[in-house]
Amino acid sequence: MFYIDGLKHLNLMGLFTNFRSRMSAIAPGLFIVGYIIGTGSVTSMVLAGARYGMSLTWALLMSCFFTFIMIVAISKITIVTQKTIIFNIRQRFGAFAAIFIIAGLLVTITSSISGVTGVVVEVLDEATKLMFPASGGLSTLISSAVILSLLVYLFWTGMHKLFLRFVTAMVGVMGISFVLANFLIVQDPGAILAGLIPGIPTVGKPHLIIAGIVGTTMAAVVLVSRSMVVAEKKWTVADLRAENKDALISMILTFVISGAIMVAAAGTLYKEGIHVENAIEMVRTLEPLAGDFALALFVTGILAAGLSSIFPNIVLLPWLICDFMGTERNLKKPLYRAIAVVIGSMGLLIPVFGGKPVAIMIASQAFSPVMMPLLIIFLIIMLNSKKMMGTHTNGPWLNAGLGTTLLFSLFMFYIALEGYLDVFN
Numbered sequence: 256m257f258y259i260d261g262l263k264h265l266n267l268m269g270l271f272t273n274f275r276s277r278m279s280a281i282a283p284g285l286f287i288v289g290y291i292i293g294t295g296s297v298t299s300m301v302l303a304g305a306r307y308g309m310s311l312t313w314a315l316l317m318s319c320f321f322t323f324i325m326i327v328a329i330s331k332i333t334i335v336t337q338k339t340i341i342f343n344i345r346q347r348f349g350a351f352a353a354i355f356i357i358a359g360l361l362v363t364i365t366s367s368i369s370g371v372t373g374v375v376v377e378v379l380d381e382a383t384k385l386m387f388p389a390s391g392g393l394s395t396l397i398s399s400a401v402i403l404s405l406l407v408y409l410f411w412t413g414m415h416k417l418f419l420r421f422v423t424a425m426v427g428v429m430g431i432s433f434v435l436a437n438f439l440i441v442q443d444p445g446a447i448l449a450g451l452i453p454g455i456p457t458v459g460k461p462h463l464i465i466a467g468i469v470g471t472t473m474a475a476v477v478l479v480s481r482s483m484v485v486a487e488k489k490w491t492v493a494d495l496r497a498e499n500k501d502a503l504i505s506m507i508l509t510f511v512i513s514g515a516i517m518v519a520a521a522g523t524l525y526k527e528g529i530h531v532e533n534a535i536e537m538v539r540t541l542e543p544l545a546g547d548f549a550l551a552l553f554v555t556g557i558l559a560a561g562l563s564s565i566f567p568n569i570v571l572l573p574w575l576i577c578d579f580m581g582t583e584r585n586l587k588k589p590l591y592r593a594i595a596v597v598i599g600s601m602g603l604l605i606p607v608f609g610g611k612p613v614a615i616m617i618a619s620q621a622f623s624p625v626m627m628p629l630l631i632i633f634l635i636i637m638l639n640s641k642k643m644m645g646t647h648t649n650g651p652w653l654n655a656g657l658g659t660t661l662l663f664s665l666f667m668f669y670i671a672l673e674g675y676l677d678v679f680n
Contacts, residue, residue: 304520429556463674
């Protein structure tokens with residue numbers, strides 16, 4: 256009996272070890288999904304579904320496909336050179352080129368923190384007004400200060416890892432909720448299939464929303480972060496196939512979850528003619544699943560998504576500086592802590608100076624396609640350099656994929672500029 260029990264114990268331990276190793280193998284992919292599916296992604300997909308139904312599904316599908324190609328390319332150069340993408344750009348093209356990329360990323364980081372914080376505190380403010388009408392809602396300035404102070408404190412003390420796991424789990428619950436809500440929403444399959452055919456709606460101002468969909472998925476900050484994660488994973492050339500599989504899984508999950516959010520918005524807000532001007536209106540997307548509980552579920556999810564999105568952005572600039580210098584990421588240095596505090600304070604801009612959080616969020620996401628073409632050109636040159644890649648230079652398929660990705664990014668660059676012109680006009 257003891258022998259049988261021992262075998263069961265060994266089998267269970269073996270299963271646990273096997274599961275843990277498999278999860279560890281796809282951890283970089285899960286990081287990508289967690290980074291993409293945040294407040295910005297939810298806002299972009301809800302806005303697209305609410306205003307244009309499923310007609311912009313093509314933008315999501317194409318952005319996931321081309322992001323997959325970019326992840327494969329960036330991971331390959333990181334694995335072969337054992338250096339991050341920023342360090343490689345500096346080494347190949349000079350310090351100015353690397354600083355230019357970092358500066359573009361800094362614009363995305365600061366605007367994203369501002370937009371995410373604005374959306375989160377607006378949701379909290381409106382939610383508390385609905386739940387406690389006599390309270391008058393939470394002060395957006397105080398809420399922002401508390402949230403950002405918490406994240407900076409966690410960064411300062413190094414207690415962020417467990418916290419991020421918790422909020423990532425909450426984001427996962429919200430993502431699963433959107434997927435489940437799809438089973439309760441009646442959608443015309445023809446409309447979904449028609450949305451896969453590229454086209455720009457002739458009503459409203461869709462350009463910035465399209466650029467936002469692509470920018471939140473095919474985001475330069477996500478791609479650069481991927482290089483950092485792969486470098487820390489210490490994958491070798493022998494792991495290239497596993498990396499490709501990891502990248503594919505991450506993009507399939509991203510498309511399924513993001514698509515589910517768009518379907519939920521199309522099946523609720525679009526049918527009711529609600530175009531989403533205020534963040535709290537996004538709650539309606541979960542009502543078919545959660546009913547009266549939708550408010551609490553969405554608020555919890557969007558708060559967790561905001562926290563999990565803001566924190567990586569706070570620490571990204573110190574990481575980029577370390578990569579640029581080729582030094583160890585010792586974030587306890589006073590300089591890096593000071594930078595984190597300054598970057599985190601960008602979240603106070605909307606509560607202090609005002610603005611529409613949803614519009615600012617979309618505008619921040621749409622900035623990514625502006626700098627993407629340059630990043631792709633750098634990648635093509637480096638991946639075809641025998642000096643850098645040795646015998647692992649690009650084959651015809653990856654070159655063709657990156658060439659097509661460049662054409663798509665140039666088109667999105669044009670779409671983003673059209674969107675910004677719409678805003679200014």
